[in-house]
Amino acid sequence: MKKSGLDPDPRITRRDFVNGLSVVAGAALLSRAAPGFAQAERALRPSMDAGWYGYGGVGDYKESHGNTPESVADAHRIRDGEFDALLGPPVAGEEYDLVIVGCGMAGLGAALEYMKRRKTGQTCLMLDNHPVFGGEAKENEFRVDGTTLFGPQGANGFFVPARVDDYRSASGDARYYAELGIPRELPYQSLDNAARALNFCHDNYGYLVRGLQDRISTGHFFSGEEQDEGQWAVDMWRKELRNTPLPEDRRKALMGWYECGATRSFESDDAAKRYLDQMSYKEFLERVLEIGSEGSAYADLFLASAAGLGSDATSAYAAYLLPMPGLNDAPGTHLKRHSFPGGNSGYARYFVKGVMPEAIGGERSFDDIITGKINFDVLDRERHPLRMRLSSTVVAVRHDREYESADHVELVYMRAGEARAVRTKAVVMATGGWINKHVVLDLPHDYRNAYDKFVHAPFLVANVALTNWRFMEKLGITAAIWEKSDDDFGYTCNLRRPMLVGRHRPPLDPNRPAVLSFYTPFHQPGLPIGAQVSKGRSELMSTSYADFERKIIRQMYKLFGAAGFDAKKDIAGIILNRWGHAYSVPYPGFYGGATGVGPRDVIRRRYGRIAFAHSELDGLQHWGPAADEGRRAVNQIMAVL
Numbered sequence: 001m002k003k004s005g006l007d008p009d010p011r012i013t014r015r016d017f018v019n020g021l022s023v024v025a026g027a028a029l030l031s032r033a034a035p036g037f038a039q040a041e042r043a044l045r046p047s048m049d050a051g052w053y054g055y056g057g058v059g060d061y062k063e064s065h066g067n068t069p070e071s072v073a074d075a076h077r078i079r080d081g082e083f084d085a086l087l088g089p090p091v092a093g094e095e096y097d098l099v100i101v102g103c104g105m106a107g108l109g110a111a112l113e114y115m116k117r118r119k120t121g122q123t124c125l126m127l128d129n130h131p132v133f134g135g136e137a138k139e140n141e142f143r144v145d146g147t148t149l150f151g152p153q154g155a156n157g158f159f160v161p162a163r164v165d166d167y168r169s170a171s172g173d174a175r176y177y178a179e180l181g182i183p184r185e186l187p188y189q190s191l192d193n194a195a196r197a198l199n200f201c202h203d204n205y206g207y208l209v210r211g212l213q214d215r216i217s218t219g220h221f222f223s224g225e226e227q228d229e230g231q232w233a234v235d236m237w238r239k240e241l242r243n244t245p246l247p248e249d250r251r252k253a254l255m256g257w258y259e260c261g262a263t264r265s266f267e268s269d270d271a272a273k274r275y276l277d278q279m280s281y282k283e284f285l286e287r288v289l290e291i292g293s294e295g296s297a298y299a300d301l302f303l304a305s306a307a308g309l310g311s312d313a314t315s316a317y318a319a320y321l322l323p324m325p326g327l328n329d330a331p332g333t334h335l336k337r338h339s340f341p342g343g344n345s346g347y348a349r350y351f352v353k354g355v356m357p358e359a360i361g362g363e364r365s366f367d368d369i370i371t372g373k374i375n376f377d378v379l380d381r382e383r384h385p386l387r388m389r390l391s392s393t394v395v396a397v398r399h400d401r402e403y404e405s406a407d408h409v410e411l412v413y414m415r416a417g418e419a420r421a422v423r424t425k426a427v428v429m430a431t432g433g434w435i436n437k438h439v440v441l442d443l444p445h446d447y448r449n450a451y452d453k454f455v456h457a458p459f460l461v462a463n464v465a466l467t468n469w470r471f472m473e474k475l476g477i478t479a480a481i482w483e484k485s486d487d488d489f490g491y492t493c494n495l496r497r498p499m500l501v502g503r504h505r506p507p508l509d510p511n512r513p514a515v516l517s518f519y520t521p522f523h524q525p526g527l528p529i530g531a532q533v534s535k536g537r538s539e540l541m542s543t544s545y546a547d548f549e550r551k552i553i554r555q556m557y558k559l560f561g562a563a564g565f566d567a568k569k570d571i572a573g574i575i576l577n578r579w580g581h582a583y584s585v586p587y588p589g590f591y592g593g594a595t596g597v598g599p600r601d602v603i604r605r606r607y608g609r610i611a612f613a614h615s616e617l618d619g620l621q622h623w624g625p626a627a628d629e630g631r632r633a634v635n636q637i638m639a640v641l
């Protein structure tokens with residue numbers, strides 16, 4: 001392969017920094033980390049300077065991409081107990097019946113239920129520490145050569161659920177499709193001006209999934225000895241790996257895993273859980289099925305992309321649910337993944353439109369909900385039963401006396417550097433355990449112990465806006481997977497087939513702009529689970545924007561240089577979406593192992609006037625179950641309101 005050197009001064013993005021703060025040595029809160037890394041991570045404090053957050057694109061989300069520097073800084077101060085003293089003797093401030101902390105899918109699910117169940121006169125305040133609602137379901141927007149492009153910041157893909165006639169009889173995705181009228185027929189752009197047929201993934205996951213990957217033009221890149229040398233294997237599974245440089249024995253072992261269907265049947269889901277949650281997926285493959293380590297190593301990519309860490313750290317029960325080879329047959333060819341232009345921001349916007357119709361401009365139509373402007377001015381209006389206040393970090397929460405007899409909860413949040421107090425009759429913490437255990441000051445011991453057992457993994461979504469993608473067309477691919485060597489960036493990237501939404505009709509043409517998304521986990525197979533997440537988070541948080549930008553461009557030259565990639569001409573902008581605690585890892589035992597009762601079962605109980613809701617309680621984070629957690633928490637709270 002031809003060598004192509006790194007451009008020393010790519011023409012991208014630094015021209016447009018939005019928010020110059022940065023965390024140079026940051027590493028966020030930690031749970032259950034191995035001692036060495038845990039201490040190192042705890043010792044780190046954010047040091048703010050320009051160059052960490054980077055370019056944010058255009059549009060409503062440009063100042064809210066991934067964790068903001070402010071939210072990371074506040075999280076460190078919360079962890080270190082700097083705000084605890086703010087909750088002293090009775091505080092004066094606003095009064096509400098309910099406060100929902102967190103405006104991600106769980107908080108929005110709570111709001112939807114509250115608006116149905118509230119009694120006349122009851123009021124609710126929602127607080128979130130980011131400038132836009134949606135949590136991990138937000139979007140990036142670029143404008144390239146006059147074309148508007150969207151990409152997901154995190155959550156991005158879905159199957160359309162089965163139809164239900166009465167939403168009240170359903171839970172999860174199906175319930176909200178029916179309740180909010182989310183469309184099931186979704187049109188996509190067709191390919192123009194390509195010299196060859198190409199198959200696209202509709203989201204940013206399908207091309208990693210056994211069975212689904214076979215229907216996408218996926219290239220696997222195998223590095224050579226020298227930088228920029230390597231070999232592509234396109235559609236390698238359909239070719240039974242014959243086009244790869246892998247030796248015969250490795251090919252055989254990998255194919256054995258890939259083609260392995262369900263090897264166990266279980267009487268019930270509970271039986272599957274109690275048996276499989278006692279081991280990792282790696283142990284299941286290597287010890288129970290005795291099929292060697294090739295499959296579990298390849299599975300790392302999919303598992304870490306879907307659940308935070310690889311096969312050595314993921315419960316075999318989670319792998320069974322996902323579904324992985326050895327535990328399930330390959331998915332049927334009728335299954336289709338989808339992704340709204342901004343990924344699951346589409347769902348967040350449906351919920352917001354449902355509870356506050358004026359918050360998103362236009363009608364209650366698919367087009368307007370997905371692409372309408374956010375009316376930030378109406379989110380927090382006086383005398384409205386539901387108010388949403390953004391850029392507000394909740395730092396302390398406590399019942400006004402012993403929780404068994406309390407009739408109020410006191411809460412303090414920081415907004416624009418100022419502490420503000422709220423007195424409320426109840427609180428739903430629709431936030432993750434890594435924050436709740438520091439913020440909720442009268443948390444009972446068993447809850448605290450349960451939260452200490454959660455493990456949160458970091459994740460980076462880098463969206464690269466391209467002026468064209470001829471270099472991928474030349475290779476005959478729309479998705480790339482590579483064996484990561486030491487200096488590499490990431491593991492995978494792909495171009496989605498864009499969904500058509502009203503007037504938003506982005507092109508699908510190799511000569512025109514598109515977004516190339518790098519979904520990047522930080523798993524470190526072989527290390528203890530706690531060490532893996534601490535080390536990964538340190539890397540995610542301590543790398544500057546410029547360094548990630550350099551790594552991404554270098555990786556693109558390595559993959560695509562020989563096919564004509566030129567950073568100066570081909571890249572229009574890069575947005576980094578850093579998620580310090582992206583996923584709760586469903587490690588072996590998360591679901592309770594042989595007992596079937598895990599730490600999440602403790603957290604799901606209301607105590608006093610506080611209830612907890614977050615997708616982490618489900619083990620495999622997903623938007624519908626996240627909203628269900630919020631709904632459950634509000635129903636628990638309604639019992640005391």
Ligand SMILES: Cc1cc2nc3c(=O)[nH]c(=O)nc-3n(C[C@H](O)[C@H](O)[C@H](O)COP(=O)(O)OP(=O)(O)OC[C@H]3O[C@@H](n4cnc5c(N)ncnc54)[C@H](O)[C@@H]3O)c2cc1C
Binds near residue numbers: 127430582
């Ligand atoms: C990279 C990635 C890809 C994913 N892909 C998919 C997918 O394809 N499909 C899918 O269904 N799901 C996906 N998910 C899972 C996603 O996490 C869930 O679907 C869901 O969006 C999570 O909602 P949540 O409300 O539980 O949490 P979050 O989205 O984390 O929302 C919690 C909110 O609370 C805020 N908050 C935290 N602390 C405070 C505080 N002290 N004060 C105020 N606010 C606070 C947070 O900033 C956040 O806005 C993905 C996640 C990631 C990270």
